[in-house]
Amino acid sequence: MIGLIGGHRVGKTSLAKAYAEKNDAVFLETSVSSMFKDMGHDPAGTFDFATRLTIQEEILKRLDVIYAAQPVDQAVITDRTPIDLLGYTMAEAVGMTVTPELQDRFDAYVRDCFRVLNKRFATVVLVQPGIPLVAAEGKAAMNKAYIEHLNSIMFGLMMDERTRPAHYYIRRTMLDFDDRLAALESAVGKAERLAHDQVGAYITAGGLVH
Helix, strand or coil: CEEEECCCCCCHHHHHHHHHHHHCCEEECCCHHHHHHHCCCCCCCCCCHHHHHHHHHHHHHHHHHHHHCCCCCCCEEECCCHHHHHHHHHHCCCCCCCCHHHHHHHHHHHHHHHHHHHHHCCEEEEECCCCCCCCCCCCCCCCHHHHHHHHHHHHHHHHCCCCCCEEEEECCCCCCHHHHHHHHHHHHHHHHHHHHHHHHHHHHCCCCCC
8 A cells, every 4th residue: 555644745645546546556545534523523723642643543444444554455555654643643742631541542552553664655745845735624723833743743643664655755846736646656667677676586595476
């Protein structure tokens, strides 16, 4: 599965839909906002860390079920990954908000996010901020500082040694939509070639592929 990483308002959904249409892939819309509402929360709201962690734990469980149900014989692209969930959770971990009691839960959640990421995704691409923010009904807050904060966190998580899928980022100076789409296609192509080469090297070394 291909996953687009990034804060809200960076254009992930439009990019994922365009990629799917052009490359005959399945677009998996995660509808995290609907999950928030289903749990009785405003997706544009701010939360204390305990509440944020509870919400994100449940969303990760729901998304993992959705990820697991996707076809294996066709490319799938989605606009939400476990790195996104973890990034939003970590953005709420400020000051003394994370009590010792919550720390163990948070540590377990981090492990679960990387476990799901590594199990379900082959390639992830970070879409960075830069495109103009436009007010729209039902969209998350137009807070540039917060979006940049999320981008920094997610960039670090993507580059973390625990991230096993092939990972790339789209430069923040690349704002033209067609250029962004071409960069995404290039990243996926590189990841596919890398995976092919790794399998070839394994076979050459005498490995058995099932």
